[in-house]
Amino acid sequence: MTLIADRPGPGEARPYRFPQVVRRSVAGGQVVAAHLPGQNLAVALLLLDAGAGREPVGKDGLGGVLAKALEEGTTQRDATSYALAIEALGTELVTGLDWDTFQASVQVPVDRLGAAVELLAEAVRTPRLDPDDVRRVRDDEATALRMDWANPGPRADAALRADLFGAGNRWGRPMYGDPDSVAGLDVEDVTVFHSEWFIRPGTLVVAGDLDRLDLDALAAAAFAGTGGPAVDRGATIEVPVRAERRIILVDRPGSVQSTLRLGHPAPHRAHPDHVPMALAGTVLGGAFTSRLNHLIREVRGYTYGIRGDFASSRRFGRFAVSSGVQTAVTAPALVEAVGEIARTQAGGVTEDELAVARSWRAGQLSVELQSPRAIAGALSTLVVHDLPDDYHARLREALLAADVAQVSAAAATHLHPQSLTLVVEGDAALIRDELVATGLGELTDDPAG
Amino acid sequence: MPDSGYPWPISMTRLDNGLRVVVSEDRTAPAVAVNLWYDVGSRHEPAGQTGFAHLFEHLMFEGSVHVAKTEHMKLVQGAGGSLNATTNPDRTNYFETVPAEHLELALWLEADRMGGLVPALTQETLDNQRDVVKNERRQRYENVPYGDAWLRLLPLLYPPGHPYHHATIGSMADLNAADLATFQAFHRTYYAPNNAVLTVVGDATTDEVVALARKYFGALPPRPEIPPAPDGRVVPATGVPAEETVVTDVPAPRVFVAHRTHPFGSPGYDVVTVLATVLGSGRGSRLYQRLADGERIAQPDLVGAYGVDLAHAPAPLIATATARPGVTGERLAAGLTEVIDELATVPVTAAELDRAKALLATAWWRQMSTVDGRADALGRYATQFGDPATVAQRLPAWLAVTAEQIAEVAAEVLAADNRVTLTYRPEEKS
Numbered sequence: 001m002t003l004i005a006d007r008p009g010p011g012e013a014r015p016y017r018f019p020q021v022v023r024r025s026v027a028g029g030q031v032v033a034a035h036l037p038g039q040n041l042a043v044a045l046l047l048l049d050a051g052a053g054r055e056p057v058g059k060d061g062l063g064g065v066l067a068k069a070l071e072e073g074t075t076q077r078d079a080t081s082y083a084l085a086i087e088a089l090g091t092e093l094v095t096g097l098d099w100d101t102f103q104a105s106v107q108v109p110v111d112r113l114g115a116a117v118e119l120l121a122e123a124v125r126t127p128r129l130d131p132d133d134v135r136r137v138r139d140d141e142a143t144a145l146r147m148d149w150a151n152p153g154p155r156a157d158a159a160l161r162a163d164l165f166g167a168g169n170r171w172g173r174p175m176y177g178d179p180d181s182v183a184g185l186d187v188e189d190v191t192v193f194h195s196e197w198f199i200r201p202g203t204l205v206v207a208g209d210l211d212r213l214d215l216d217a218l219a220a221a222a223f224a225g226t227g228g229p230a231v232d233r234g235a236t237i238e239v240p241v242r243a244e245r246r247i248i249l250v251d252r253p254g255s256v257q258s259t260l261r262l263g264h265p266a267p268h269r270a271h272p273d274h275v276p277m278a279l280a281g282t283v284l285g286g287a288f289t290s291r292l293n294h295l296i297r298e299v300r301g302y303t304y305g306i307r308g309d310f311a312s313s314r315r316f317g318r319f320a321v322s323s324g325v326q327t328a329v330t331a332p333a334l335v336e337a338v339g340e341i342a343r344t345q346a347g348g349v350t351e352d353e354l355a356v357a358r359s360w361r362a363g364q365l366s367v368e369l370q371s372p373r374a375i376a377g378a379l380s381t382l383v384v385h386d387l388p389d390d391y392h393a394r395l396r397e398a399l400l401a402a403d404v405a406q407v408s409a410a411a412a413t414h415l416h417p418q419s420l421t422l423v424v425e426g427d428a429a430l431i432r433d434e435l436v437a438t439g440l441g442e443l444t445d446d447p448a449g
Numbered sequence: 450m451p452d453s454g455y456p457w458p459i460s461m462t463r464l465d466n467g468l469r470v471v472v473s474e475d476r477t478a479p480a481v482a483v484n485l486w487y488d489v490g491s492r493h494e495p496a497g498q499t500g501f502a503h504l505f506e507h508l509m510f511e512g513s514v515h516v517a518k519t520e521h522m523k524l525v526q527g528a529g530g531s532l533n534a535t536t537n538p539d540r541t542n543y544f545e546t547v548p549a550e551h552l553e554l555a556l557w558l559e560a561d562r563m564g565g566l567v568p569a570l571t572q573e574t575l576d577n578q579r580d581v582v583k584n585e586r587r588q589r590y591e592n593v594p595y596g597d598a599w600l601r602l603l604p605l606l607y608p609p610g611h612p613y614h615h616a617t618i619g620s621m622a623d624l625n626a627a628d629l630a631t632f633q634a635f636h637r638t639y640y641a642p643n644n645a646v647l648t649v650v651g652d653a654t655t656d657e658v659v660a661l662a663r664k665y666f667g668a669l670p671p672r673p674e675i676p677p678a679p680d681g682r683v684v685p686a687t688g689v690p691a692e693e694t695v696v697t698d699v700p701a702p703r704v705f706v707a708h709r710t711h712p713f714g715s716p717g718y719d720v721v722t723v724l725a726t727v728l729g730s731g732r733g734s735r736l737y738q739r740l741a742d743g744e745r746i747a748q749p750d751l752v753g754a755y756g757v758d759l760a761h762a763p764a765p766l767i768a769t770a771t772a773r774p775g776v777t778g779e780r781l782a783a784g785l786t787e788v789i790d791e792l793a794t795v796p797v798t799a800a801e802l803d804r805a806k807a808l809l810a811t812a813w814w815r816q817m818s819t820v821d822g823r824a825d826a827l828g829r830y831a832t833q834f835g836d837p838a839t840v841a842q843r844l845p846a847w848l849a850v851t852a853e854q855i856a857e858v859a860a861e862v863l864a865a866d867n868r869v870t871l872t873y874r875p876e877e878k879s
Contacts, residue, residue, distance in 0.1 A: 002668035003564050005515050008553040010528070014479035014652065016548070038477070041814045068749075071732065079742065083732035084800060090807035092731055108811060136745075143701075143774060144750050150594050150700040254698065257584070257592045288522045298519060301580025304588045324588045356527035363529010366480050367546045371818040 016366035016396070019375060021382070021389040022210065026219035028226060029201030032383055034375045035210040042113045042208025043372040045105035046124060046222055047383055049231060050197035052175045053099045053315065060170065061141065061177020062193050063102055065185055067095035068137045070104070073128040086119045093123055099171065099313040100384050102197070107373060110212050117204075118221045125199055125225055131187045138190075142183040149179060152259040152324065155250050156425035159446045160261045163248060163421045164318055165239060171316055200228040203383045207375040237316045239265035241419040245441035249432060250425035258330040258426030262337060263320035264416045269312040269385055275398045276410035281309040282357040283349045283407070284341065285321055289356055291340050292321065302326060302333045308341075310414070314385065319415065327426055331434040334424065338417060338440060345415035348408025362399045365392055454813055454844030459827065459837050460655040466671045467643025470662045471827045471837045472655040475820065481651035482820035483555040484544040485563075486828035489639035491619070492538045492612030492678040492761060497626070500582065500619015503536040504627060505635050507578040509543065510534070514565030518574065521558055528554055538613050539759055540832060546821045549652035553661055559647070560665035563640055567633050575629055586618050594699040595873055602707050605691045605869040606765055612681040613762055641672035646831040651820040681762035684709055691869045694778075696876055701748070702778035703771040705871040706785050709763035710756065710862045714834055716846070720858040721756050721766055723850040726805035727797055728789070729754025729768055733804050736768065739788050746776045746784055760833045766862075778872045786868070792859035797852040806848050813844045
C-alpha cells in the first residue's frame with residue numbers, strides 16, 4: 001500500500017495572539033492601532049458614527065451617494081487631481097457603510113500611509129460637494145442600483161427586510177437604498193448629512209508596522225478641523241417575530257434559478273447569547289459541512305450552495321438563509337430547508353457537529369486575521385461594539401468552551417421556524433402553484449411589485 | 450524600488466517520484482498554507498468533454514481511500530482551517546490554511562486524494578456533483594445579466610481546437626454526458642506526483658515539510674507519460690475583426706473589447722499588465738477619465754480593463770464599459786476603441802506610469818500579505834516557470850516597464866484587425 005491509512009493527530013498547538021493593540025486620544029479623536037512588525041503594507045481606516053441607521057426615513061441611500069461625492073473634488077483640488085494624487089500613492093479611497101458606521105480607508109506601502117491619510121481626510125472632511133456634481137453622482141448611483149437590481153437577490157433581500165422590520169422604518173429598507181429612493185435625493189440632503197455627521201472626529205483605525213508609523217501625526221491629519229460631541233447611539237430595537245410563517249413571491253420571469261431568502265428577527269450584537277447563537281448558526285448553515293449545505297447541496301444537488309447565519313448590528317439583528325436553487329426544485333428545496341431549521345430548533349446540535357463548529361470558528365481567528373485589511377476590520381469590531389483589547393483572545397476561549405447544552409438552548413430560543421418569512425424570487429408562472437401546495441404558509445406577491 | 454518582490458526564504462525539493470515540494474518559512478503567525486497546483490486545466494479537455502477538469506475538482510472533495518464522503522471538509526474545518534480549490538484553463542489548485550499544528554493532517558488529506566481517489570469514486574457522487582456544477586453554471590453564468598460574456602469572448606478570441614477556445618465551466622450537454630470511467634481515467638492520467646507542486650508557506654521549516662511530504666506522498670508512483678494539452682502558443686491572425694452583438698434582457702448596453710496579447714510570464718505580458726492599469730484601473734485611468742468623467746458616456750462603477758493571467762497562449766486583455774442612460778452601444782464602443790487605439794499614439798506620461806506602478810505595487814504586496822497568497826504564487830511560478838524563486842522578479846519587472854514599451858506593445862497587439870468586440874443590447878420593450 002502506498003498510502004498511509006492512519007489519520008495523523010495534531011502536533012503541539014502554538015497559541016495565536018492578536019497583535020498588540022494601542023489606543024490613544026489625539027486632537028479630539030480616538031486612535032486604535034495594531035502593531036504588525038515587518039509588514040510592508042499598512043491600512044488606515046476612519047470610522048464615523050454615520051452608518052445607514054443615521055439616514056432619515058425616506059432618504060435611504062444618502063450615505064452611499066455622499067461616499068461617491070467625496071471623490072468629486074475637494075476644497076483644495078478637482079476630482080481628476082484628487083484621483084491622480086491618491087492613486088499615485090498606490091491606493092484608491094475605499095468607502096463603505098453598514099447600519100452602525102461609515103468608513104473610509106486607504107491601503108498603501110507603509111512609508112506612504114501619512115500622505116494617504118492626509119488625502120483621506122481631505123476628501124472626508126472638506127469635499128467640494130458642488131451641486132452639479134452631487135446631482136450627477138446621485139443619478140449615477142440610481143443607475144448603478146438599477147443595474148444591481150437587475151441581478152437576482154437585491155429585490156428578494158429588500159422584500160425580506162421590509163417584512164421583518166417594516167418598510168416604514170429605516171432599518172426595514174435596503175442599506176444602500178433602492179433606485180427610486182436614491183433618485184429622489186436632493187443636493188441639500190447630501191450637504192446637510194455631511195455637515196451633521198462627517199466633521200465629527202470619529203476613530204482612526206491603523207494596522208501596520210507601528211515602528212515605521214507616527215500615530216500622532218496620522219491622527220492630527222485625520223482629525224484636523226473636526227469637532228462635536230459623541231451622539232447617543234440609540235436604544236436597541238425589539239422586533240417581534242411573526243405569529244405565522246408566510247411566503248412572499250418576487251416575480252423574475254425567465255429565471256433559471258429561484259433565489260431563496262428565509263429569515264426572522266434575532267437579537268442585537270450585545271446580547272449575552274452572541275457566542276452560542278453564532279455556533280448554532282454555524283452548525284445549521286455557516287460552514288461548508290453545515291446541515292443545510294450538506295442536505296441541499298451535497299445530498300440533493302439542488303444548489304451550488306446554501307448558507308445561513310445570525311447577523312447583528314448595535315440595535316437589531318436577524319437570522320437568514322440564502323441560496324439559489326434550480327427552478328424545477330424550488331418547492332422541495334424550500335420545504336427541506338425549513339425542515340432543517342425546525343429540526344435544529346427542536347433537537348439542538350450534536351457534540352460531533354459542535355466540535356467542528358467551535359474549532360473552525362476559533363481556528364479562523366488565526367487563519368483569517370493575517371492581512372492588514374483583516375486586522376483593521378477586527379479593530380473596527382472593537383470600536384463599534386465597545387469591546388476590550390483582549391476581546392479576540394476571550395472570544396476564542398468562549399468559542400472553545402461552549403457546550404452542546406448552551407448551543408442547543410440558543411438554537412431553541414433564537415430560531416423560529418414557525419415565524420419565518422420565506423421570500424422566493426423566481427419565475428412566478430412556473431413556481432407559484434407548487435409553492436402554494438407546500439402548505440408552508442400563505443403566499444403573497446411582493447408588495448414592491 | 451525594491452529589488453525583490455519576495456523577501457522571504459524559498460526552498461524547492463524534488464522527491465524521487467517527481468513531486469516538487471516548495472517551502473517558505475515565516476514564523477509571524479502560527480498558521481500554515483498548504484497549496485497544490487496540478488498542471489491540468491480546461492486546456493487539456495478534448496471536444497465533447499468540456500467542463501470535466503472543473504467537475505473533477507469537485508469530486509476531489511467527495512472522499513478517497515481513507516477519507517469518507519464529506520469528511521475532507523469536516524476535518525479541515527474541524528481543525529480551524531479554510532479551504533477551497535479552483536480550476537481555470539491552465540491548471541487546478543487545491544489549498545487550505547490551517548493552524549500550524551494541523552499541517553500533517555492537511556498533507557495526509559492531500560496525499561490520500563492524490564493517490565487514492567479512484568477506488569472511492571462512485572456513480573452517486575458523480576451524479577450529485579454534476580448537479581451541483583450545473584447549478585454553479587446557472588448561478589454564475591446563466592441567471593445574471595451579462596453573465597455569459599466570458600463564455601462568448603473565448604470562442605471569438607481563440608479558434609476551434611485551441612486549448613482556450615472553450616470555457617472552464619463547460620457546456621450543459623458535455624456535463625450531462627460525463628461518465629464515471631472518463632473521470633477515473635482523468636485522475637489516473639493527470640493526478641500524479643510528477644504533475645504537481647506542493648507548496649507550504651508559514652509556520653514550518655523546510656526539513657519538517659520535506660520529511661512529511663516524503664512520508665505521505667513519497668510512495669505514490671509517478672506516471673511516466675502525461676499527455677500535454679494542444680499547443681496554443683501561436684494563434685493565427687485572421688486579419689478580420691470579430692464582432693458579436695447579443696440582444697437580450699440586460700438593463701443597459703455593455704461593450705467588451707478584447708485582444709490576444711502575450712502569455713503571462715513573458716516580458717510582453719509585463720508590459721500589458723502595466724498598460725491595462727494605465728488604461729482601466731482606478732479613477733485616474735484613461736478609460737475612467739475619458740468615458741466616465743470626460744464624455745460621461747460610461748457608468749463610473751462599470752468601466753475598466755484587465756489582463757487575464759493565462760500562461761500557455763497569448764493571454765486576453767479585456768476592456769469593458771456600460772452605457773449611461775441614453776447612450777447607445779455603438780457610441781460607447783466607438784469611445785472605448787478610441788481610447789484603446791490612443792495607447793499606441795498618445796504617449797503614456799510619467800504621472801500615468803507612476804500611478805499604474807504604485808497601484809500594482811500595492812496589489813502585489815496585498816497578495817503577499819497572507820501565507821495563502823504567497824503559497825499560491827509560489828505554486829504558480831514552480832509549475833509554470835520551473836522555479837518558484839522567479840516569483841521575486843515579477844514586481845521589479847512591472848516597475849521597469851517604460852512608456853516606449855507600452856506604445857510598442859500597444860501597436861503590436863491592440864490593432865483593430867486583431868480585435869474582438871462583444872456588445873450587449875437591451876431588448877426593445879413594447
